[in-house]
Amino acid sequence: MTKEYDIVVIGGGPAGTAVAGGLKAQGKSVLIVEADLWGGTCPNRGCDPKKILLSAVEAQQRAKNLQGHGLTGVPTVDWPALMTTKRGYTDGINDGTLSGLQGQKIATLHGQATFNADGTLQVGDETVSGTDYVIATGQRPTILPVEGQEYFKTSTDFLDLDTMPKRVTFVGGGYVGFELATIARAAGAEVHLIHHNDRPLKAFDTEHVQALMGQLTEQGITFDLNVDLQRITKQPDGLHLTAADGFDLTTDLVICSAGRQPNVDHLGLANVGVTVNRGGVQVNDHLQTANPHIYAIGDVSDTPVPKLTPVAGYEARYLVGELTQPAAAITYPVIPTEVYAEPKLAEVGITTAKASEDSARYQVNTLDMTHWFTYYRLQTPKALAKVVVDRQSGLVVGASFLSEIADEMINYVMTLIQQKVTLAELQKLIWAYPTPASDLQYLV
Amino acid sequence: MTKEYDIVVIGGGPAGTAVAGGLKAQGKSVLIVEADLWGGTCPNRGCDPKKILLSAVEAQQRAKNLQGHGLTGVPTVDWPALMTTKRGYTDGINDGTLSGLQGQKIATLHGQATFNADGTLQVGDETVSGTDYVIATGQRPTILPVEGQEYFKTSTDFLDLDTMPKRVTFVGGGYVGFELATIARAAGAEVHLIHHNDRPLKAFDTEHVQALMGQLTEQGITFDLNVDLQRITKQPDGLHLTAADGFDLTTDLVICSAGRQPNVDHLGLANVGVTVNRGGVQVNDHLQTANPHIYAIGDVSDTPVPKLTPVAGYEARYLVGELTQPAAAITYPVIPTEVYAEPKLAEVGITTAKASEDSARYQVNTLDMTHWFTYYRLQTPKALAKVVVDRQSGLVVGASFLSEIADEMINYVMTLIQQKVTLAELQKLIWAYPTPASDLQYLV
Missing domain, CATH: 3.50.50.60 (FAD/NAD(P)-binding domain)
Incomplete structure (x- = not known):
């Protein structure tokens, strides 16, 4: 017997769980299917565990930078203990996510989902169907096809x-x-x-x-x-x-x-007319695939934006709206991207490369901040910024930062860009001083 | 012979140098007088040196928190080296500030300034006069009058x-x-x-x-x-x-x-009708003293706002406007205040005390964030927040944070308050993830 739902979500990561929860809260009957770990890549084997491991690196580097300048002794990384700390977080994700879904009264199934030719979905022995489907199966690491x-x-x-x-x-x-x-x-x-x-x-x-x-x-x-x-x-x-x-x-x-590649191989997408290319499941600007009852969000979809956890959440919130009260096409805010190395490299908005192709329109302020107070006190080896300003409006429209606090800076600048804060308005904000935020007025 | 200027600024700290620079840039003739170190309290013996010393404390504490969780070994503070690092910054402030003023072609005088009964200003042997005066002499530590x-x-x-x-x-x-x-x-x-x-x-x-x-x-x-x-x-x-x-x-x-007290004792204020109380030089909401040609800004003035460096800068920018094109009374944005201990304590906007006096109007969200991802990865001993929400508008209007990153959080929340960002708008912002900023949506 085929169980029927308003919505069947395939993939229990950040995108899938968010859309499932949002639609359930709107009164829909929802099933979510996961083939691997509940919670998906980000909390199990992505952003979150990576940043737990990085915390030891950051603390070590901070101590290293101050050697001879106020601190003596550099802590060493105790990998097994660090891994225990990481597992202290990740070990609870699968069960925690599953019980969170159950607590919301969302139906769950564990197994590989494959579309049948009649449009139903097969998960092991179970056949289910949804008025609409959401593909949110994410990506996995690409393996280069070399010998060995x-x-x-x-x-x-x-x-x-x-x-x-x-x-x-x-x-x-x-x-x-x-x-x-x-x-x-x-x-x-x-x-x-x-x-x-x-x-x-x-x-x-x-x-x-x-x-x-x-x-x-x-x-x-x-x-x-x-x-x-x-x-x-x-x-x-x-x-x-x-x-x-x-x-x-x-x-x-x-x-x-x-690189990473979309998880689409076993979904039987050809059976239901869903098309795929190298970037993932093809969707229109309503996140709808070639099959009007099947949507794709998060890392698995081929959208013009970086594949990041908060983007998945953003798309999930959009789709909850779209599947309850269809409206306008999705538009995205500016999206910061970051390399969480030590130091960190982060950028947002118009890239410096694009700005220099159109120097009539954009000005790039190139700043070596290494000797600024914020970085002097940390004895940062190098702190760099490039800020892209729209010549006509005077507004900041993009930036790149390299420093141990590039993540903090890029979040401030994202806000300035998104909220269209002018320099005059910026000077009317009083930040805690001295903090990285109080440097913002010197970037423009 | 009395040298005459459009503006005479008394005090070469953040308030005085900012107002002097701003008025000079508007074409005024400007003299600035300093009795002690050029640059004033903040960079010489206030916020800046304090935060340089704190950088070693922060790095040490960060390593301490991770002991047994991924790091082994706690660096020790090398006080003489830390002091050398501090002096590497502070030693250049006096001369750097002075040459900065000279570079802007602002006249400078070093010495104690005292108003004469005829309204001129005495600085040692020199008598000078200004169309307008700005008192920006700051504060000094109060000494308790105990025996010994x-x-x-x-x-x-x-x-x-x-x-x-x-x-x-x-x-x-x-x-x-x-x-x-x-x-x-x-x-x-x-x-x-x-x-x-x-x-x-x-x-x-x-x-x-x-x-x-x-x-x-x-x-x-x-x-x-x-x-x-x-x-x-x-x-x-x-x-x-x-x-x-x-x-x-x-x-x-x-x-x-x-505590600290205003530097007013040797200014001869009684000679020119300027009144003072315990909070400092009395000013109206145009930062004007009882003498209409004398203004007071920064820590020395008795205003209803915290005495902080960025407030001094804000008042200086206001007064530059006021002395070139008089306009509306000064209004202040929300101002974060902070205790830079380790952990840090920071608050902004409506206080929790005030909110609980008016619980019909305000709701206080009390959050123990210690086990949130952001703090788990740092093994923060305790991370607390209270967020004050206006019940009618749903807007955040105040907050208090206790954690090692309270300074970062308070700056984000200040922006939300000042820009009147709603939760719906907040969810349309995509922050780098996972970062402290990406926690903001969970605070409301």
Whole structure:
């Protein structure tokens, strides 16, 4: 017998649980299906555990920067204890998420969901149907198709390592590679990061990426640029990573950090006319797929915005509205993106690259803040900012920050951009002083 | 011969230099007079040096909190090196400020300024006059009139100590006492804080103050409450601080942290009809004294707002406008106030005390955030918040935070209050995740 629901949500991560909860609160009957861990990537094996591990790195780096300037002694990372702290958080996520859903009286099913040709959904032995469906299955790490790819581990493995190997190598210089390389290095590993060209973190400001790599190099990370990995072989002294021109690196652990891909393979999307491309499930500006009763939100959907947890939540809130009272197409606010290395690199709004292509319209203020009070007191090795200002309105429309507090700065600047705060208005705000926020008036 | 200027500013601190610079930029002829250090209290012996010293405390505390949770080893405070770092900043302030003024072609005079009976101003041998005058002489620490008061040192002395004594005692539980006690304790001193009643930091939320004292007590600070100091005597084993009921505390250094008082004594204000009360120079809501050609701004003026550096800057900007194109009375935005101890205590807007007096109008959300992700990852011992919401509008109108990142939180909440951001609008902002800012939606 086919159980029928108003809404069937496929995927129990941040996007799926938010849309399920929101629609249930609107009186809909809702089923949510998860094939793996309830809670999804972010709290189980993404942002949250990563930032727990990073907390030790941040505290260590802060102490390092003050050596000779007021502090003596640098704490060392105790990886097993740090992992216990991480698991103290992650171990409760699956059950906590599931009981949260049950507490909201949302029906749950665990298993792989596949659309049948008649439009119903198969989850193991169960067949269910929904008036509407929401695909929110997220992404997973891409594994590069090189010889010996079976030796690749992923960020998921790294974030749950019982012990830190002596030698760790990351293949792929996106934000995941940079972040986990920073953690591995602080935990004492010899760390390499291999990237196929000389421009890792390509979405970020070139000079700021260079400065970040400079600092990570000083911390002991080796960047192997312009290396196109060809082969991984297991030999008595470790895993050998080889490439053209005699590149041969021996390592104990190799993490493939070369991007992520949408989880669409087993959904039977072709059965229901849902189309997919490299960026994920194709949706229109109402987050609706080619099948008008099937929607896709969060990391799995092919939208023009970064795939981030708060974006998933934003899309979920939009879709709750759309499925209860259809309205306008989705529009997005400015979205900050960040590399949680140490230092951190963050940007928001109009990129510096785009601004310099249109210098009639945009002015870029380039600031070396290293000797500003905020950074002097922390003895920050380098603090950089670029602020993009719209010449006509005088409003800030974009920014890039490199420093240990880039996350704080980018959140302030996001607010200035989104709320269209002018310099005159900014000077009417009184911030706690001296704090990073009280520097804002000097950025414009 | 009397030199004449459009504007004579008395006091070369943040208020005075800002008003001088602003008026000079408007084409006025400007003289600024300073009796002590150019730059004033804030950068020489106030907020800035204090926060440089605090940076070591913060880094140490961050490492302490993670002991057993991912870090091993707690750095110790190297006081002489920390003092060198502080002086690396403060030593350049006097000359830097002076040359900055000279670079703006502002006339400068060094010496004590006193109004003559004819309305001119005497600075040593020089007599000068201005069409208008601005008093911006700030405040200094109050010395309690107890027997042996000559043994008192002040925050100025503490912030420039070559070595940290073994035993340090603060008399007066305002923000200065709490902040410097935190620093002294982290630097290894045995620290007492004496307060005349049982309610130090009286402007702040009672429960949050209690929690702060609880944490500082755990760090080893002794609070001697309900102690009205009577006498300081020098004896072979140290300074004895005595009070009723046999209170007798021996210490090596005693700092009077019982408030601050306006610098008005030598200005000859009676000669020019300027009135003063306990709060400072009396001004109307155009910052004008009883003498219509004399204004007062910054810490020295008796205004209904906290005496803080950014408030001084705000008043200076107002007065630049007022003295070039007179307009409306001054109005102030919401102003965050903060105790930079470790943890930090910060509040803004409607206080919780006021809110509970008017519970028909205000709702107070009381939150223990200790187990929230943001604080779990830092292993913060305690993170508390109270958020005051206006029942009718649903807007946040006040808040108090206790945590190591209370300064960051209070700045975000100040912005929400000032910009009148509703919860619905808040949910349309996408913050970097997970960051303290992404917790904002859970506060309302």
